[in-house]
Amino acid sequence: MSPEPLLQVAGLVKSFGGFVVLDGLNFHVMPGEILGLVGPNGSGKTTCINVITGLYKPQAGSITYRGREVGGLPSHRLVHLGINRTFQVPKPFLPLTVRQNVEVAVAYGRPDGGAVDIDALLASVGLDGHGGKPAAALNSIQQKMLDLARALATGPRLLCVDELAAGLNPGELDSVAQRLRELARGGMGLLVVEHLMGFIDQVTDRVIVLNAGREIFEGVLAEAVRDRQVVDVFLGTDHDD
Amino acid sequence: MRSALVTVAAVVAAAALLPLVYANQLLLFNFVVFLTLAQGVNIIYGFTGYLPFGYVGFFGAGAYGFSLAVMHLHLAPLPALACAAAAAVLLGLLLTPLLRLSGAYFAIANLAASQAMFQIISNPNLTDITKGPYGISLSGVFSPNLSYGVAVAILAATLGVMVFLRHSRFGLALQAIREDPVTAGMAGIDVVRGRTLAWLLSAVAAGSIGGVFAWYVSVFYPETVFSPEFSIFAIVFALFGGIATITGPILGVVILYGIYNGIGISAPQYFQLIYGVLIMVLVLFLPNGIVSLFKRWGIDVP
Ligand SMILES: Nc1ncnc2c1ncn2[C@@H]1O[C@H](COP(=O)(O)OP(=O)(O)OP(=O)(O)O)[C@@H](O)[C@H]1O
Ligand SMILES: [Mg+2]
Numbered sequence: 001m002s003p004e005p006l007l008q009v010a011g012l013v014k015s016f017g018g019f020v021v022l023d024g025l026n027f028h029v030m031p032g033e034i035l036g037l038v039g040p041n042g043s044g045k046t047t048c049i050n051v052i053t054g055l056y057k058p059q060a061g062s063i064t065y066r067g068r069e070v071g072g073l074p075s076h077r078l079v080h081l082g083i084n085r086t087f088q089v090p091k092p093f094l095p096l097t098v099r100q101n102v103e104v105a106v107a108y109g110r111p112d113g114g115a116v117d118i119d120a121l122l123a124s125v126g127l128d129g130h131g132g133k134p135a136a137a138l139n140s141i142q143q144k145m146l147d148l149a150r151a152l153a154t155g156p157r158l159l160c161v162d163e164l165a166a167g168l169n170p171g172e173l174d175s176v177a178q179r180l181r182e183l184a185r186g187g188m189g190l191l192v193v194e195h196l197m198g199f200i201d202q203v204t205d206r207v208i209v210l211n212a213g214r215e216i217f218e219g220v221l222a223e224a225v226r227d228r229q230v231v232d233v234f235l236g237t238d239h240d241d
Numbered sequence: 242m243r244s245a246l247v248t249v250a251a252v253v254a255a256a257a258l259l260p261l262v263y264a265n266q267l268l269l270f271n272f273v274v275f276l277t278l279a280q281g282v283n284i285i286y287g288f289t290g291y292l293p294f295g296y297v298g299f300f301g302a303g304a305y306g307f308s309l310a311v312m313h314l315h316l317a318p319l320p321a322l323a324c325a326a327a328a329a330v331l332l333g334l335l336l337t338p339l340l341r342l343s344g345a346y347f348a349i350a351n352l353a354a355s356q357a358m359f360q361i362i363s364n365p366n367l368t369d370i371t372k373g374p375y376g377i378s379l380s381g382v383f384s385p386n387l388s389y390g391v392a393v394a395i396l397a398a399t400l401g402v403m404v405f406l407r408h409s410r411f412g413l414a415l416q417a418i419r420e421d422p423v424t425a426g427m428a429g430i431d432v433v434r435g436r437t438l439a440w441l442l443s444a445v446a447a448g449s450i451g452g453v454f455a456w457y458v459s460v461f462y463p464e465t466v467f468s469p470e471f472s473i474f475a476i477v478f479a480l481f482g483g484i485a486t487i488t489g490p491i492l493g494v495v496i497l498y499g500i501y502n503g504i505g506i507s508a509p510q511y512f513q514l515i516y517g518v519l520i521m522v523l524v525l526f527l528p529n530g531i532v533s534l535f536k537r538w539g540i541d542v543p
Pocket of ligand 2: 045046047162
């Protein structure tokens with residue numbers, strides 16, 4: 001018996017006004033798997049995460065999480081079911097301390113009310129010693145790490161990561177990559193959006209390539225770079241790597 | 242937490258004891274009313290970011306909830322106060338769709354809603370029920386000392402709610418919602434529910450104190466208890482002192498309402514203008530009020 005996917009997206013459609021951003025998207029994520037989601041700017045990667053995490057309702061198609069249809073549920077319900085994400089541009093609760101930012105996610109994001117070692121969690125994202133500061137005092141990289149800690153505080157089984165690596169130095173990239181691999185080893189499924197191909201190569205088991213809201217490739221990254229269509233899309237529009 | 246409780250105890254004790262040494266009980270009563278309303282504004286604005294320009298709607302709903310319960314149901318004042326709070330909650334529930342609006346749109350819609358309430362209640366066709374424009378007279382329950390004491394109790398309860406919000410998970414969740422509702426949702430917070438609860442809490446505060454206002458004065462007109470001045474003053478006092486703190490709105494009321502009573506009574510029209518300008522200046526240049534100056538100087542205030 002083949003294991004059931006953690007997340008199954010089928011025929012997902014989302015448009016803004018008349019502008020179709022997700023155009024019948026299909027993919028799945030297995031437990032313990034890191035799926036890379038790559039594509040040129042504006043191809044719909046963030047929108048895909050936004051729909052999966054309840055910011056927008058899908059207009060058509062289904063989002064099945066652990067065997068249950070979750071499309072259109074409000075964010076906090078999805079969080080309670082074990083879905084979380086980081087934001088491309090994080091917006092932490094600025095006047096609250098770093099610790100309170102995580103505390104509130106622990107208090108409200110875990111229906112079981114399970115205890116979390118907040119200090120250890122902050123240390124695991126490189127924010128040890130910052131707990132007492134207001135989040136406003138963090139730089140943008142640290143705010144991204146706080147956003148990751150906020151997501152992890154809710155104990156997700158599915159974590160969507162939106163351009164977490166952008167702006168990190170090589171040392172930080174390495175430690176974040178290791179952290180994500182570690183999470184996957186613990187059984188978490190991850191959907192990782194990233195422009196840095198080196199990072200994608202390092203962390204993902206499999207990638208799908210998105211263009212104009214449709215998947216045009218699914219497989220390992222090494223094959224993707226040999227795919228005619230993928231090369232056209234990236235050479236035509238993208239500027240990274 | 243300790244310093245917050247000390248502050249609350251001091252304010253409540255002062256409000257309770259001052260009538261023994263100071264003869265103008267009406268003035269003290271008005272201070273208690275504004276201390277409560279400013280904290281009510283604090284709950285909704287300080288913890289969710291919605292600026293309630295029609296906050297007086299809850300106050301008026303409370304005043305009429307109380308009066309109708311006394312006139313038509315022949316209730317004693319205390320159960321009638323429960324009706325005052327219930328009337329405000331009912332209005333609050335009716336207005337929850339406004340919480341979908343953002344910023345200025347919410348403020349304007351809320352102002353319009355409070356004016357609509359005034360128009361409905363003062364409608365001559367409803368004279369049998371509300372006494373329409375002719376106003377309310379409740380001389381049968383008139384009892385200044387008792388109603389003053391109950392007003393102080395309502396102030397104490399409202400301050401208690403503020404202390405709770407400042408030191409509880411729920412207060413933290415409300416601040417998270419104010420900062421960023423999308424991130425708050427991803428922290429597992431039910432944003433709609435949190436906003437609604439804060440909105441209803443602030444409605445209860447204004448409705449209860451509105452009810453006790455009707456009881457204390459016993460004779461009033463619809464324009465008295467729906468005067469936009471209540472909203473504006475409560476907002477200015479809260480903003481001036483500093484929202485999302487307990488001390489801020491208290492300082493705001495004591496200082497600004499003190500000045501108003503010292504020199505403003507003779508020329509109130511200037512004060513409306515001055516306070517209108519003050520709102521803009523505060524929102525733009527000192528959004529966290531004068532208590533933020535204390536914090537800048539390293540003095541911690543609850
Ligand atoms: N709320 C919105 N309203 C209108 N258009 C939107 C909205 N959100 C996204 N879009 C549009 O949808 C398209 C896809 O945006 P999206 O943010 O999903 O792209 P992306 O793949 O994440 O791009 P990037 O790599 O630049 O982050 C863009 O053209 C964007 O302008
Ligand atoms: Mg994006």
